[in-house]
Amino acid sequence: MNRKTLVLPAVIGLLAPVLAACGGSDDGGDAIVVGTTDQFVASKDNTAPLDPAIGYEAGVWNVLRQTVQTLTHIPRGGGEPVPEAAQSCEFTDTANESYRCTLRDGLTFSDGTPVTPEDVKYSIQRVLDIKDESGPVGLLANIDTIETKGPKQIVFHLSTSDATFPYKLATPPAGIVQKDKYPAKAARDGFQVDGSGPYTMKPEVKDDQVVKVVFTKNPKYKGDLKVLNDKVELNLFPDAAAMGRALEDDEIDMMTRTMSPEQSKQMLEKPKDGIELTEMPGLAISYLAFNTEDPVVKDKAVRQAMAQVIDRGSIATGVYGSTAEPLYSLIPSGVTGHTNSFFNKYGEPSVAGAAETLEKAGIDTPVKFTLNYTTDHYGPATASEFELLAKQLNNSKLFDVDVAGTPWSKYRPAQKKGDYAVYGMGWFPDFPDPDNYTAPFLDKNNFLNSPYESALAQDTLIPQSRRVADRSAASGTFTKLQDIVANDVPVLPVWQGKQYVASRDGLNGVEWAVNASADLQLWELARA
Incomplete structure (x- = not known):
């Protein structure tokens, strides 16, 4: 989840949490109250952000999972x-x-x-x-x-x-929807979602933006899930700081996407009475991507040199602390088929090695470009991450890098059009399988709209991996795909996130309420 940005798809620490909490409800009843910094906004370009045929972001999916039922x-x-x-x-x-x-x-x-x-x-x-x-x-x-x-x-x-x-x-x-509520060939405008899932939902909207979603247990639900509460409110906050204050003031019961790294670090080092921090496995990744037809980075030697210069460990530790760890492959650790392809090829960061790579390719230095990132989609630490990335590249004297931040509403369209030579993205997996970390970036009609092509990946390896029902038996194929990425560098993995959920005492099910793919599962929450 663009997953998602598919973005989603995703930074953590800030990415990490996605859950529910306890507290009072303006809608009546003893609702569990969950905080999030996800934003759902209707605009001329996107009049239906919560339609299952349209929404492709982690926050949107976490609303849909509570309301529409899947097979x-x-x-x-x-x-x-x-x-x-x-x-x-x-x-x-x-x-x-x-x-x-x-x-x-x-x-x-x-x-x-x-x-x-x-x-x-x-x-x-x-x-x-x-x-x-x-x-x-x-x-x-x-x-x-x-x-x-x-x-x-x-x-x-x-x-x-x-x-x-x-x-x-x-x-x-x-997800299964009703014909009389969802047009066959057009989006359903607005924020209402209807289905056969574990909850019904009621959005509260102000100025074309959702400020709260009230989920009420669906008495007609029949499925495999066990719903352990009657009502959950999802309260939307402008930033992590405001969400944190609400938790401390007992206005919400749980903090979810996206806590700041500073918040997680503080809670780890100085726990507060009545508040518990729960660490969970995380499968979200952050990476740099390239318009491989842009003259500045068209030669893969430039991209390889960047892979040799960047110090992932310094970025993970310096910016995200304990909420992230270095990533040397598109497939993160914890997912079948993971291998450290970038480390295997390039080893520790080496300016000398990068200089040799550029010299052999006849690339004049410093290579000048702008490092682009989105200011409001992956959390408050993104700006610091990209300033540090630029500093590492510039200190090598092999690159001359500027940094530019753009709001997501403009960033994603510009990225898809190929306006950026180098840009940062995050990825929440649509599902926890190695295919979902390779095909969305390497296959035809890929998520990034990237011009990069690998005939071996597209015509042989990806189809070959999908014929294997035993996913562990496909590990060899996924190793080859990761090695292709490390050699051609159409994308450059930077870090993998951990997930933390902060909740107040008296809330059960926190450890189950978000899974490794950052899917919100509100039905798992219950008062102690």
């Missing part, structure tokens, strides 16, 4: 997907090209309307038909046809083998 879901503690709206799902062929699901008995939307296979087909087909250029359509683009059989069965026929398809069906773009 499968990742179970508590991780692992392979299991049925959710479905009572069973399976590949019906050895090539992993035909996937059949059977719906649960008595499944209904929150208003009591029955959920049918036709609704599932309609919901997923509209994502493919709307085909939003910044949306999540790429996750489902491998679907060739969708077939319904009888009152309960639906079959997905895929254009190519894809062992990761059960994971993709667990993401919000595959």
Whole structure:
């Protein structure tokens, strides 16, 4: 989750937390109150930020996961997907090209309307038909046809083998929606979300921006999840400092995305009475990316030299403290197939090595460019990170780097158009599989809209990895993909985040309320 930016997709420390909390509710009832710095804003360019066919950011997905139901879901503690709206799902062929699901008995939307296979087909087909250029359509683009059989069965026929398809069906773009509330070929404007998930939701909006979302337990929900509370409020804050004050003042019960590194560090070193900091595994990554057709960085020697100069450990420790660690591959540690390809190729930071790389390629130095980052999407420490990156590059005397920050609403469109030679991005995984750290950056029609191409990756290795149902058996293929990235450097991994959740005493389920992919699972929270 752009994952996501797909951005999402993502910085941590600041990325880290995503959870719920306890407190009073303006809407009545003893609601658990969760704080977040995610922002949901309607604009002329994006009138439907919470439509499953449009929204592709971690914060948006964390609203959708509570309200729309998917055929499968990742179970508590991780692992392979299991049925959710479905009572069973399976590949019906050895090539992993035909996937059949059977719906649960008595499944209904929150208003009591029955959920049918036709609704599932309609919901997923509209994502493919709307085909939003910044949306999540790429996750489902491998679907060739969708077939319904009888009152309960639906079959997905895929254009190519894809062992990761059960994971993709667990993401919000595959959420089931109602025909009378979601147009077939257009987005549903506004902020209301309706489905058959564990909660109904009510957004509170001011000046075209959500200020609060109230989630109420859906009494008609039938699925695999156990909902342990009756109501959760998601309160939106302008920054981490304001969210932190609300936690200390007992106005919220939990801090989620995005705590600042300073907040996490302070809570680790000087714990406060009544507040607990919970550390969880994190799979979010931060990286630099390149427009490989830009004259400044078109020669991969320039990109390789940057990989040799940058000191990831200094950035992780100096900016993010204990909330991040150096990353030497697109696939982070903790995910099947991870290998330290960049370290294996370049070793420790070396200005001399970078100078030799540039000299052999005939590159004149210093290489001048602007290092671009977004000011309001990945947390308050991003500016410090990019100032330090620029300092490291400039101190080498091999580069002459300026830094420019841009709000996300302008940054993402400019990045996709190729306006930036070098730019920073983050990534929350759509699902915890190595494919989701490689294909979105290397495949055709990739998330970054990058002009970089590797025929070996696109035509052989990515399809080959998707034919293997046992994901650990595909590790060799993913090692080759990571080695390609380390050699060609279309992207440059910088750090991997840890997740921290801060909560007040008296809240149970905090350790389950956000998983390693930073998915918010409000149903796990309960008062002690």
